[in-house]
Amino acid sequence: SYELTQPPSVSVSPGQTARISCSGDALPKKYAYWYQQKSGQAPALVIYEDGERPSGIPERFSGSRSGTMATLTISGAQVEDEADYYCYSTDNSGNHWVFGGGTKLTVL
Amino acid sequence: EVQLVESGGGLVQPGGSLRLSCAASGFRFSSYEMHWVRQAPGKGLEWVSYITTSGSTTYYGDSVKGRFTISRDNLRNSLFLQMNSLRAEDTAVYYCMGGVHFWGQGALVTVSS
Numbered sequence: 001s002y003e004l005t006q007p008p009s010v011s012v013s014p015g016q017t018a019r020i021s022c023s024g025d026a027l028p029k030k031y032a033y034w035y036q037q038k039s040g041q042a043p044a045l046v047i048y049e050d051g052e053r054p055s056g057i058p059e060r061f062s063g064s065r066s067g068t069m070a071t072l073t074i075s076g077a078q079v080e081d082e083a084d085y086y087c088y089s090t091d092n093s094g095n096h097w098v099f100g101g102g103t104k105l106t107v108l
Numbered sequence: 109e110v111q112l113v114e115s116g117g118g119l120v121q122p123g124g125s126l127r128l129s130c131a132a133s134g135f136r137f138s139s140y141e142m143h144w145v146r147q148a149p150g151k152g153l154e155w156v157s158y159i160t161t162s163g164s165t166t167y168y169g170d171s172v173k174g175r176f177t178i179s180r181d182n183l184r185n186s187l188f189l190q191m192n193s194l195r196a197e198d199t200a201v202y203y204c205m206g207g208v209h210f211w212g213q214g215a216l217v218t219v220s221s
Contacts (some may be wrong), residue, residue: 043205045208045209097167
């Protein structure tokens with residue numbers, strides 16, 4: 001079955017740039033979406049269609065895709081950005097959606 | 109304001125059934141594809157099922173295929189998930205998701221004897 005692979009954890013100091021990767025064989029043809037989930041809360045969309053930012057999401061959040069890898073970048077990470085981040089996409093058929101395993105971002 | 113409100117969760121015995129509902133408001137429900145997503149305690153997100161805007165096409169994750177059925181009522185702005193032959197490993201918070209943008213707050217389903 002199709003899989004998206006993320007690093008389990010990323011750690012940065014406040015003000016540094018955090019990069020979270022997501023790799024999958026279908027990503028060259030399928031959009032990646034990124035969700036932020038803070039402790040005890042429902043997930044929230046932070047990036048859609050590889051690099052688009054929903055209204056209300058700070059400009060420090062950006063997304064990109066190159067080949068089989070999508071990347072979420074948080075430029076100047078803040079303490080309030082500490083959360084679990086998940087990428088989301090489909091396989092080549094479009095019939096099966098899948099989440100990456102999630103990346104725990106620590107900012108301290 | 110966009111709202112998705114799940115209901116119907118609870119405690120059920122292994123082998124039992126449960127029907128989740130998701131009431132949508134604040135957006136044009138009939139224009140959005142919908143998903144069910146779940147999260148087991150302390151675990152990551154898992155895609156469960158997808159339905160097209162008209163309801164004519166549905167897809168399921170391998171772990172629930174043949175046991176769960178997704179459906180929708182565009183006149184009542186509602187999404188459903190019929191869950192049969194429930195197992196302990198189905199214990200999770202179940203979220204409905206509008207398109208890929210909007211999330212509900214989730215409904216807890218516990219499968220235990």
